[in-house]
Amino acid sequence: MRIIPKPATVKNPPEFFTGDVWLDAIAAPQEGGQRMVVSRVRFAPGARTAWHSHARGQTLYVTQGVALVQSRGGEIIELHPGQTIYTPPGEEHWHGATPDDFMEHLAMLENADDPSATTTWLEHVTDEEYRR
Template identity: 50%
Template sequence: MDIKAAGTVPSRRAPSDWFTGTVWQDPLIETPAPARLQAVIVRFEPGARTAWHAHPLGQTLHVVSGSGLVQVWGQPLREIKAGDTVWIPPGEKHWHGAGPNTTMAHIAMQEMLDGKSAEWMEKVSDTQYSGEA
């Protein structure tokens, strides 16, 4: 058993290669093999968002505060808010983030396959973010 006491794992700024705007990550767990679970609390400032990406084994998002947006490639924007849980199937190209005027925090849960939990792609343009694309 391994217990990580609250406050002992530092917050980290999300990498600008994969995110637009100010995003903070608070790692919850990355289990050792053979387990594959990875979970992190992600806090987005207004307008902040991920780049387009996909997960080899899918992803679950649980919104813990605020409201935001999520979109699957080729589909309309969807609003998400505190209490919502989103399942994104394996390989589905998508992005998620805060609304233009609101913060949003979610718990992101995914499993790693061969040590990789995501395939990162191009950034979401402002036109795509606004739903005009």
């Protein structure tokens, strides 16, 4: 057993996000085959991810604000604090804050066998797609 030092908060890169988004790593893969990744992600109003998918799926748990989440071809879903949503492996989706409020969620997933294949990043969500 060991205490893991807290990494610095990082601002997520603009090639994968629109607007200001910050990430605090909570759990990362460890020796012995543990693949869990958990992060606290904070979105400024109007900020959102690009379209993306995860090799082993992703669970989001909203802690503050109102989240917007959409699967490719689906309706935009609103999530409130205390709500959880699961996106299955390979499902293209995006998530972010509403235009007027900050939003925070815990993002939980499991690394792929090849960690670089855990998340597949696609094109940015357009303003038109976001406003639907």
